[in-house]
Amino acid sequence: MSEAYDVVVIGGGPAGLSAALNLARARRRVLVLDGNRPRHAATLLSHGFLTRDGIPPLDLRRLGREEVAAYDNAEVQFALVHSVDAVAEGFRIVAQGVRGEPDRDVLTRTVVVATGLTETLPKVANMRAFYGTAIHSCVECDGFEKADAPLALIGESADLAEWALLIAQWSADLIVFTNGSSVVSEPEEDALAASGIRVERQAIAELSGGREGLTGVVLEDGAVVPRTAGFVRPAWSTSLAFFESLAPERDADGYVVIDSWGRTTVPGVYAAGDITPPGPQQLIVAAGNGARVARALNRDIAGVPS
Structure with a gap:
């Protein structure tokens, strides 16, 4: 655990990458960990995203990763998160690298969970x-x-x-x-x-x-x-086993309960995108949701009310 971050974003879809981009621009040290298993992997084209109508969703994610990684204080890595545990310094996150990337064991002050949903047809x-x-x-x-x-x-x-x-x-x-x-x-x-x-x-x-x-x-x-x-x-479900030790509140459908700014019931942990009520969102809505969470998280770190 040689590395410590202001925020680790778990999930590299529109919600997670939007949160990471805005936090990087706020000069926070950011790490994005993405398992690279998007729910929309089979979809050839995505629609309704302003300036990107008709773009392949995998290209949208790639462009987002490149934009975030362009900031010196931000990293994006393909990795499957195994555990998130509360520690004195904030949170310890352990992840297994995928596609040849290294395993990670890091500390962070805050966490944004934006892993999306699993769907069963x-x-x-x-x-x-x-x-x-x-x-x-x-x-x-x-x-x-x-x-x-x-x-x-x-x-x-x-x-x-x-x-x-x-x-x-x-x-x-x-x-x-x-x-x-x-x-x-x-x-x-x-x-x-x-x-x-x-x-x-x-x-x-x-x-x-x-x-x-x-x-x-x-x-x-x-x-x-x-x-x-x-x-x-489809039937949608959340895949949040790595998150369960923190015991965040969930609603009757399994979505992570948040306040109007994306704060979960666990201090220092935020959630964005499809895993929050009411569930599946358009890509542009999820991206806006991620930006909103970033604003709240940054102000919380700074000690300024949202």
Whole structure:
């Protein structure tokens, strides 16, 4: 533990890198540790980020890392954090380097956790083959590109009807597939029908298509429903085992509870991005969230009220 930092940012997505950039500019000594396992790795293009609309998300992360690392008082490294423990000096962080980078064992005054979420897709054969190209999980991010196409919405969550009403603004040809679950109630189905949205309750056998793209949804009875694109409602979860020794408060969905500036219930520990309520955010929202947390953290170190 030869190195000590003002802040260690865990997670190198838009939230974490935005926090790191602003803290580096505040002349804080910053280390970013990123496991390099982004949730959007399968997505070819990201949208809605001002001046970067249509950029591949991996390129967005690379540019962010380069901007942060350009500051002499900031470092960015690929590493998986194993533990964060409170010590007299603040916090001790132990991480295993990945992609040939060294292991780290460092001290820091403060911590920003911005690791994002893990998503679990419904168990549908061939889903991964089309995920990130024809099938997406962010309606606001990718709805425009799917406008007026025959769309599928696949999911097994209680908010599926809400998602359908939102997606319908981009296409009048939308079918909701519950994959054999009963998550859409009869009143919700009636309301969707009034908006021209059909609900298909059969289990899905697979998604069909090939190099030409998605062509349809194959039902359990063998029927094929022609579709060329769509959205999936994943189950999201936080992966914060390294963080548990500090016992931060979590809400009923597992998200890290924060105040309006990103402070967790553990003094000196902040959280930003998708791991905070209400969960998944657009990239530009997560980046703004990271900047907001950086402002609060810097003022806390300086002893100035936010």
